[in-house]
Amino acid sequence: MSLKQKILILVFVIFVIAGFIFVMKGRLFKDYSKITDEEIITLLMTNKDSLDYLEKYKDFQIEKKEVLSKDDIVNGQNGENFKEVYQDLSLENNRYLKIDLMNKASNNGLIAVLDLRKKEVPKVFGLILFNSEIEVKE
Amino acid sequence: MSKKLLLTGLILSSFIILVQAAGVDAAWVYVGTKIVASENPQGQTFCLPTGTQMSVMQGATVLDTAITTSQTCVDNTIWSGAVNLDTGTTYGIKLDVSTCEGFESDGKCWYKGNPGSPGQSCTEVCADKGGTASPGCCETDTNCTALNYFGANCGWCGPYCPVYVYPYYNECYNCEYQDWCDCNWQPWDPAYRVCACSFATAAFNYTFSI
Numbered sequence: 001m002s003l004k005q006k007i008l009i010l011v012f013v014i015f016v017i018a019g020f021i022f023v024m025k026g027r028l029f030k031d032y033s034k035i036t037d038e039e040i041i042t043l044l045m046t047n048k049d050s051l052d053y054l055e056k057y058k059d060f061q062i063e064k065k066e067v068l069s070k071d072d073i074v075n076g077q078n079g080e081n082f083k084e085v086y087q088d089l090s091l092e093n094n095r096y097l098k099i100d101l102m103n104k105a106s107n108n109g110l111i112a113v114l115d116l117r118k119k120e121v122p123k124v125f126g127l128i129l130f131n132s133e134i135e136v137k138e
Numbered sequence: 139m140s141k142k143l144l145l146t147g148l149i150l151s152s153f154i155i156l157v158q159a160a161g162v163d164a165a166w167v168y169v170g171t172k173i174v175a176s177e178n179p180q181g182q183t184f185c186l187p188t189g190t191q192m193s194v195m196q197g198a199t200v201l202d203t204a205i206t207t208s209q210t211c212v213d214n215t216i217w218s219g220a221v222n223l224d225t226g227t228t229y230g231i232k233l234d235v236s237t238c239e240g241f242e243s244d245g246k247c248w249y250k251g252n253p254g255s256p257g258q259s260c261t262e263v264c265a266d267k268g269g270t271a272s273p274g275c276c277e278t279d280t281n282c283t284a285l286n287y288f289g290a291n292c293g294w295c296g297p298y299c300p301v302y303v304y305p306y307y308n309e310c311y312n313c314e315y316q317d318w319c320d321c322n323w324q325p326w327d328p329a330y331r332v333c334a335c336s337f338a339t340a341a342f343n344y345t346f347s348i
Contacts, residue, residue: 084220126167134176
């Protein structure tokens with residue numbers, strides 16, 4: 001093998017390694033928090049339950065978006081409310097986006113967890129909210 | 139033979155269609171009750187105490203019960219756990235509310251006499267809080283838990299009605315001797331009586347379907 005061939009192979013190998021590092025870095029450190037509302041809605045439409053909600057409550061609003069960290073998932077699993085939202089999620093930083101939707105009348109909502117890596121919606125829960133006026137009499 | 143097969147196929151297909159038509163959509167749902175106003179028997183706004191229960195019901199069957207671990211004030215929401223509900227079915231919410239804002243122990247609502255007003259009877263202590271003294275005023279405070287909660291720091295947890303003497307003695311008198319049970323009995327100054335008070339409770343019901 002000539003020196004020229006060796007140099008060409010070396011350059012090729014360097015390019016392959018650099019490309020691999022570039023792809024992995026993009027995958028590992030992608031900033032999922034920059035996902036747009038349109039992308040969120042598109043993803044929600046791939047799940048039957050969330051699609052039903054979007055079609056039924058067309059006046060919904062995205063009330064909250066939260067990229068979950070490992071700590072968020074652990075705290076959620078041990079929290080007082082909404083434990084089921086966090087169950088069975090992999091303990092990974094920045095993989096999941098939790099979103100809260102609510103209709104204009106503030107009585108029907110949705111909590112969904114989006115898996116931004118797999119582009120799936122693994123968790124969907126409905127929210128039904130009552131306003132209660134408590135008057136206690138003797 | 140082929141006719142039999144065709145007939146069997148038709149029957150099976152009809153059965154599958156019927157089963158699908160009879161099926162209902164179900165969804166996992168959290169049900170919440172947001173407190174927008176709360177008024178006690180005295181017409182004052184109050185926070186629902188720790189231990190308030192909210193149940194999601196299907197008829198008489200309880201699907202889930204949430205018990206609060208802190209006070210629920212106006213604009214706070216009590217959430218159920220996730221419940222699997224069917225479309226088109228009617229469900230109910232039952233909210234059991236007590237107006238106790240004192241210290242809850244042994245299933246009772248405890249209050250100490252007003253600071254600066256030692257010597258109050260349980261009739262007076264409970265009336266000040268909008269409640270009534272528990273009948274008989276002979277409620278046992280296990281291990282002087284309520285007495286200690288109200289700052290008694292009991293060195294000795296003895297018999298008699300729940301009373302502590304402060305600052306002259308570090309003594310607590312628990313209720314074991316029924317002779318001392320008297321709602322109108324006033325302890326000696328500077329003693330405070332710690333009383334189990336009863337309050338109005340109310341159940342609120344709502345129905346809904348998804």
